[in-house]
Amino acid sequence: MSRSLSESIALALRHNDPNKEFIIERVLKQAKEKGLSYVLCKVSPEAKLFGNMCRQVLNEVHRARMFIRLNEVKERKVLYGEFLLEHDTIDMVMRHYTGRFPQHTIMLIIRPYVYISRGKEIFKEEIGDREINLPVVHDEFKQYWLDFYKNQYIPERRNMKLFQKNVPKKYWKYMCEIC
Amino acid sequence: METEKKLEILGAAAKYDVCASTCGPVINSRGRDTIGSVTRSGICHSFTQDGRCVSLLKVLLTNTCKNNCQYCVNRRSNDFQRTEFESEELAHLFIEMYKRNYVEGLFLSSGVKNSTAHTMQKMIETVEILRFKYRYIGYIHLKMLPGTSEDLVNRAAELSDRLSINLECPNPDRLQLIAKEKDFKKDLIKPITHAQHALRAGKLKSGITTQFVVGAAKESDSEILFTSNWLYKQRDLRRAYFSAYIPLDTETPPPLIREHRLYQSDFLMRFYGFELKDFIFEANGNLNLKYDPKFVYAVKNRDKFPVEINKAPFENLLKVPGIGPTAARRIYRARKEYRFTQNSELKNLGVVMKRAAPFLLINGRKAGEFYEQISLGEHCAGFAA
Numbered sequence: 001m002s003r004s005l006s007e008s009i010a011l012a013l014r015h016n017d018p019n020k021e022f023i024i025e026r027v028l029k030q031a032k033e034k035g036l037s038y039v040l041c042k043v044s045p046e047a048k049l050f051g052n053m054c055r056q057v058l059n060e061v062h063r064a065r066m067f068i069r070l071n072e073v074k075e076r077k078v079l080y081g082e083f084l085l086e087h088d089t090i091d092m093v094m095r096h097y098t099g100r101f102p103q104h105t106i107m108l109i110i111r112p113y114v115y116i117s118r119g120k121e122i123f124k125e126e127i128g129d130r131e132i133n134l135p136v137v138h139d140e141f142k143q144y145w146l147d148f149y150k151n152q153y154i155p156e157r158r159n160m161k162l163f164q165k166n167v168p169k170k171y172w173k174y175m176c177e178i179c
Numbered sequence: 180m181e182t183e184k185k186l187e188i189l190g191a192a193a194k195y196d197v198c199a200s201t202c203g204p205v206i207n208s209r210g211r212d213t214i215g216s217v218t219r220s221g222i223c224h225s226f227t228q229d230g231r232c233v234s235l236l237k238v239l240l241t242n243t244c245k246n247n248c249q250y251c252v253n254r255r256s257n258d259f260q261r262t263e264f265e266s267e268e269l270a271h272l273f274i275e276m277y278k279r280n281y282v283e284g285l286f287l288s289s290g291v292k293n294s295t296a297h298t299m300q301k302m303i304e305t306v307e308i309l310r311f312k313y314r315y316i317g318y319i320h321l322k323m324l325p326g327t328s329e330d331l332v333n334r335a336a337e338l339s340d341r342l343s344i345n346l347e348c349p350n351p352d353r354l355q356l357i358a359k360e361k362d363f364k365k366d367l368i369k370p371i372t373h374a375q376h377a378l379r380a381g382k383l384k385s386g387i388t389t390q391f392v393v394g395a396a397k398e399s400d401s402e403i404l405f406t407s408n409w410l411y412k413q414r415d416l417r418r419a420y421f422s423a424y425i426p427l428d429t430e431t432p433p434p435l436i437r438e439h440r441l442y443q444s445d446f447l448m449r450f451y452g453f454e455l456k457d458f459i460f461e462a463n464g465n466l467n468l469k470y471d472p473k474f475v476y477a478v479k480n481r482d483k484f485p486v487e488i489n490k491a492p493f494e495n496l497l498k499v500p501g502i503g504p505t506a507a508r509r510i511y512r513a514r515k516e517y518r519f520t521q522n523s524e525l526k527n528l529g530v531v532m533k534r535a536a537p538f539l540l541i542n543g544r545k546a547g548e549f550y551e552q553i554s555l556g557e558h559c560a561g562f563a564a
Contacts, residue, residue, distance in 0.1 A: 035516030041509035041528050043517060048527040065222050070280045079278065099207035100216040100317075101278065144186055144272065145281045148236070151191040153227040156425055157435065162230025166223070177225055 003054070005036060011054040014088040023049055057087050064093040067171045068108070074135040080107035083174050090115055094122050142176060149177040182272060185262050186238065192253055193237045193288055196345070196390065197420035200234030201284050201318040203340050203385035208316060215277065215317030217340070222283045235286040235320060236273050240264055240302050244290030246325075248358040250347065250395040250424060253290045257427075263292065266301055270308035274315060284318030284340075285309070295326045303331065306338045318385075325366035329373045336377035341385035341417075344370050345392075349406035353396035368414075375414050386417030393441060394433030395424040399464025404444055408455045411448065419445055440466040447473055450504050451497045474500045477538055484538040485545065488519050501535030522546055 003011075012020055026046045031039040038044065042051040070079040079101055085093065090110060097106045098117045106117040109132065116123045172178045200221025207216035223232035239253070241263030247255040264272075269287075276282050287305060292298050302321060309315045321339040323332060335342055344367055348354040351363035361367065374387045389410065391403050403421070410416035423438040444466060447453035451473070459475050461467060467475050477484055477500050486495050488510060496507040506529040510519070519525060519541055526532045536547025 037513045037515060038517045041513035043513055043519075043524045043528055045523075045527060062220065062222070065218065066224055068280055070278065072278065081280070096216075096218070099209045101214060102208045102211065103214065104278075139275070140183065141272075141275045141279060141281075144183055145276060145279070147183060147187050148190045148276075148281075149225060149227070149233060151187055152194050152231070152233050152237070154194060154229050154231070154425070156432070157229035157231070159230040160228060163226050163228050166226040166230060166232070175225060 003040070005031060005040060008040070008050065008054050011057045012050055014057045015053040016087050017053060020053060023053070057089060060085060060087050061089050061092045061096070063168075063171060064089070065096050067167075067175055068093075068097075069174065069176055070097075071134075072137045072139075073107075074137050076105075077103055078105045078107055078134075080109070080134060080136075081174075082109040082111075084170060085110045091122060146177055180262050182264075182268060185264055185268075186272065188260060188262050189239045189242055189264065190237065192242045192290075193239045193286070195252070195422060195425070196237060196286065196288055196322070197422050198235060198237065198286050198320055198341075198343070198388070199418065200232060201340075201385075203318065206316060211316075213314045213316045214274070215315045217284075217316075217318050224281055224283060234282070235284045235318070236276055236282040237286040238264070238269070238288075240269065240287060240289035240298065240305065241292045242290050243292040245293070246291055246358065246360050248347070248361070250357050250392050250427075252427065264305075266305040266308055269305050270313060273309065274313045277315070277317065284320065286320045286322075288322035289324065291324055295324045296328065296331065299324055299327050299331045299335070303334055303338065306335075310338055320385075323370045323374065325361050325370075327370045327373070329376075332370055332373035333377055333382070336374060336382040340383070341388060342374045342377075342383060343388040343390070344374075345390045346406070347390070347392045348396045349391065349398050349402040353398045353402070356396045357392075371410070371414050371416070378415055387415065388418045388420060389416060390420040390422060391441075393421050393423045393438050399460070400437070400441055400444070400466045401458075401460045401464040403441060404448075404455060404458065407445060408448060418449075421445070434468065436468050437465065440468065440472060444472045452494050453498075471500070473498070474534070485540045486538065487540045487543070488525065488546075489514055489542060499535050499538045501531035501533070501538075503529070506530045518542065 009024055012024055023046060027039050027050045030044055030046060039047045042048045064083055064085065068081040068083045070081045072079055094106060094108065094115060094117050108115045112126055112128045113124050114127050114132065167178065200223050201217050202221055203217055205217060205219050208214055221234060223234045225233040227233060242253045243261045243263060244253045244255055273285050287302055289298050289302055306319055306321060319339040320341040320343065321335050323335065323342055323344040346367050347358065354361055354363045371387060374383065377383050378387060407419040410419065421438045421441040423433050423435050426432055444458055457476055458472055459479050466472055486499060493507060493511050496502055496510055497504065509528045513528065522532050522536065522541065539546035
C-alpha cells in the first residue's frame with residue numbers, strides 16, 4: 001500500500017511474465033474507472049495478480065540478499081558469487097552488495113551472464129555455461145560457517161515443512177550449508 | 180583451543196537465545212571508508228531444519244559462568260568443556276563471515292566469568308574492535324548481563340544497535356525457583372531502566388528486547404503477558420521473545436504451541452490494539468491451546484460482531500480473526516472510493532475469509548457461518564453455525 005502506482009508499475013515491468021503489459025493495462029483501466037485505491041489495495045483479481053508480480057520481484061531481490069554466498073578472490077579486492085535470478089533485478093541486487101562492500105568489486109554470475117560492479121557502473125558479459133576459474137581464497141571460514149550452521153539446529157523443534165517453505169529448492173545449490 | 184572448536188561450543192551454547200534478524204534505520208557504506216549495511220527488512224541468511232532463521236552470528240564470548248540457573252545449559256554445575264573467545268579473535272571471525280554473506284550481524288552474549296563488569300568489558304571490547312578497527316557499521320545486538328552497571332550499559336548502547344537482557348521469568352517469585360543468585364529488580368529490571376535512559380537519549384537505534392523461558396518456573400501465560408505488557412508501557416521495550424523450556428533432565432517439556440500462543444498474544448498487543456484485559460485465560464492462567472487468542476476474543480465477545488466491512492472503524496476491523504493490519508489498512512483505504520459487495524474482493528486483498536467470514540457483514544449481508552462447533556472449554560459457551 002505504501003507504494004505508488006508508478007512505483008508498482010516499475011516493479012511489475014521487471015517481472016518475467018510475458019503477459020505483464022496486458023495485466024498492467026487492465027489495472028490502469030480499473031484505476032481510471034474505480035479509483036487508485038481499488039487497484040493498490042488489490043480488490044480485483046487483476047489487481048491481485050499485479051500486486052503479486054511486484055511482490056515476487058521484491059522477494060527475488062530479498063532472496064538474493066539472503067542466499068548468495070560470496071568468495072574472496074586471492075590478492076584482489078573482489079567478492080564473487082553465483083545465483084539464480086528469474087526477473088530483471090540484477091541492478092537492485094548489485095546495489096545492495098556495492099553499498100555493503102564499497103571497497104570491493106562485486107562479481108555476480110547470473111547465467112548466462114557475469115555482472116561486475118566498478119564504482120557506480122555495472123558491466124555485463126555473456127559466459128553461457130562456461131566455468132569461471134578464479135583464484136579463490138580457500139580459507140577456514142567456510143568450514144566455520146558449516147559447523148556453526150550445523151550447531152544452530154535444535155532437534156526438539158524439527159520442522160522440515162517450515163524449512164522447505166523458507167528455502168525454496170531452486171536456491172539450495174547456491175548455499176554451501178544445504179547443497 | 181582452535182577457533183573452529185570454540186565456535187562449535189560457543190555457537191551451540193547460544194542457540195537457545197532468541198533474537199530477530201536485523202532491524203533499525205537503513206544504513207550503508209556507499210561513499211564511506213566503512214564496511215556493512217543495515218536493510219529495513221531483516222535478512223535471514225539460512226534456515227535450520229527446525230525452520231528457524233539463521234541471521235546473526237549468535238555466539239557467547241564465554242560459556243564459563245558463575246551462576247547456576249536451573250534452565251541454562253551453561254550453569255556452573257553442568258559438567259562440560261568451558262572455553263572463551265579472545266576479543267580480536269571473535270571480531271576477525273565475524274568480519275570474515277560477514278564478508279562471505281553468511282551472517283547479517285553479530286549477536287553477542289556470554290556467561291558471567293569472574294564478574295559481570297569484567298565480562299561486559301570484554302564484550303564491549305569486541306564490539307569496539309569491530310567498530311573502530313574493522314570500521315564495521317552493520318548490525319550488532321549485545322546482551323546485557325545481569326547486574327550490568329549504568330556506565331557499561333551506556334557504553335554498550337553507544338556501540339550497538341540493540342541491547343537486551345533475559346528476564347527468563349515474569350516476576351521475582353518465579354525467578355527464585357530457578358535462579359536463586361539473581362535479584363529480579365536489581366539485576367534484571369535495573370539494567371533495562373538504564374538502557375531505557377540510553378534509548379531516550381537517542382543512543383540506541385533498535386531498542387531493547389527481552390526473553391522469557393516458557394514453562395521453566397511453572398509460571399502462567401497471564402503472568403508472562405502481564406510483565407511483558409508492563410515492560411512495553413513502562414520501559415519502552417521493543418519486543419519480548421518467548422522460548423519454550425527444553426528440560427535438561429527427564430522433566431516433561433511444555434507444549435511448543437504454548438510459545439506460539441504467547442507470540443500471537445504479544446503481536447495482538449503490539450499491532451492490533453489489544454489490551455491485557457482483552458485476553459481470555461483458562462482457569463490455570465494459560466491461554467487456550469486449541470484456538471488462537473484473537474479467535475477466542477471474538478467468540479467471547481459475540482455482541483461486538485459481526486462488523487460491517489464498509490463502515491466499521493479501523494480498530495474494530497483489527498479485532499476480526501483473519502484480518503491483519505495490512506488487510507485492515509487496505510480495506511480502510513479502498514472503501515473510501517469503493518463499496519465492497521463480495522467475499523472474493525476481501526479475499527483478494529488479503530483477508531483470510533475462512534476465519535473472518537463468520538464475523539463480517541458485507542453490505543448488511545452475513546459473509547459466512549461457523550463451520551464447526553466451537554467449544555472453548557469451561558470459560559466459553561459453545562455455539563454452532
